[in-house]
Amino acid sequence: MLNTRARILDTAQRLFAEQGYQHTSVRQIAERLGLTKTAVLYHFPAKVDILLALAEPFLADLEAAVGVAEDRWGAIEGLLEAHLKHRHLLHNNVLQDLAMMAQESVARRYARLMLEANRLVAGPGPDFATKVQAAQAIAMLSDPVIIYADAPIDDLRAAVLAGVKAFYSDDSE
Structure with a gap:
């Protein structure tokens, strides 16, 4: 209980x-x-403390994913798992109500994590185009998970990873 x-x-x-x-x-x-x-x-x-407590597990999982990732695919897979785990929270708070991301502490922490994830996905010494491509790849992780939160999780994971792999298909990594 x-x-x-x-x-x-x-x-x-x-x-x-x-x-x-x-x-x-x-x-x-x-x-x-x-x-x-x-x-x-x-x-x-206060009611906002409830909202912040709801955001904490998602942010902690993102931090863990970024903290252990050693390369592009480690970061991509870790971030995807964090998004999948919290897909219903994200769906409700992104598509229906932006109150969670309107909280300065949540927005700052999320932005810091996404910048670090971008650095990991872009790899060492990236040029501007590679940095943009990394940002695009990371965006590909969240949007489908938020939009299709009710889809079977294994199907959703497979489809998102297939999309990211296709995006990087011309890349040698």
């Missing part, structure tokens, strides 16, 4: 997906759980 904090996050994520972050109140989260608003605020002092 989930602890209270985990139940709050699960319920908040569902409500944010149903009606958006801006249209969901702490009171609604509490009522859905059969708790008081004060009980929810004990765990999360």
Whole structure:
């Protein structure tokens, strides 16, 4: 059974997906759980703290992927796995409600991670065209996962990797 904090996050994520972050109140989260608003605020002092807690596992998984990647394909596969793992969160917070990325701390951390991923994918000493190509390859990882979040995960993984491999088909790496 989930602890209270985990139940709050699960319920908040569902409500944010149903009606958006801006249209969901702490009171609604509490009522859905059969708790008081004060009980929810004990765990999360403000609604934005719930949003930040929802973003944390995704950002941590991106950091882990970037941290262990040693080359282009290691970075691509690691980033893809992080996106796949959090595909429903991303789908709801990118296609329906941009509240999560509107949080400065989330946006800064995400941008830093994507810049590091771009560096890894571009490889050592890249020219401008190679840097642009790396950015394109990384963008190819998130968009299909966000758009097709409900597709079978193995099919989605295979299709995305096939697309990235085709993109780099003229490349010797």
